[in-house]
Amino acid sequence: MNYYVGAVSMVLRGEPLTASDKYSFALPPILSQEDWEKLLDKTWTDAETAADLIEQLPESKLWETFADERYGNYYRNIHGVIEHVHYHLGQIVLIKKILLQPGGNGSKK
Numbered sequence: 001m002n003y004y005v006g007a008v009s010m011v012l013r014g015e016p017l018t019a020s021d022k023y024s025f026a027l028p029p030i031l032s033q034e035d036w037e038k039l040l041d042k043t044w045t046d047a048e049t050a051a052d053l054i055e056q057l058p059e060s061k062l063w064e065t066f067a068d069e070r071y072g073n074y075y076r077n078i079h080g081v082i083e084h085v086h087y088h089l090g091q092i093v094l095i096k097k098i099l100l101q102p103g104g105n106g107s108k109k
Contacts, residue, residue, distance in 0.1 A: 001085050002027075002043055005050050008081050012053035012074075017067035054078060 003026075007019035030036050062075040071077060099105050 001088050002039075002046055004081050004084055005046050008077055009046065009050045009053055011067050011077075012050070012057065017071070050081075 003019070003024045007017065010019075011017050027039075028035070030039060057074065062078075063073050066072060066074045066077045
């Protein structure tokens with residue numbers, strides 16, 4: 001999720017699109033609580049940055065080409081990232097429910 005939010009934000013800042021699916025899982029391992037907290041902090045910071053950039057975007061820009069015609073317009077890419085994040089949020093919710101069920105790996109007894 002973070003990778004694609006960052007990629008869209010780069011284009012919203014006027015930078016070229018350099019993202020590639022092959023890098024979307026290139027993330028340092030989470031080996032400690034500190035590593036986890038750093039990832040959470042980066043996630044929230046990147047989300048706020050993206051939201052600020054989207055708020056500043058003139059509405060007319062939504063229908064312009066996003067980096068390259070093959071990627072569609074800004075609206076399609078912003079909407080796509082929002083849907084992508086919601087999809088993963090749903091996965092997280094389902095995993096959490098499973099883990100908290102009696103007998104689940106993280107169940108509360």
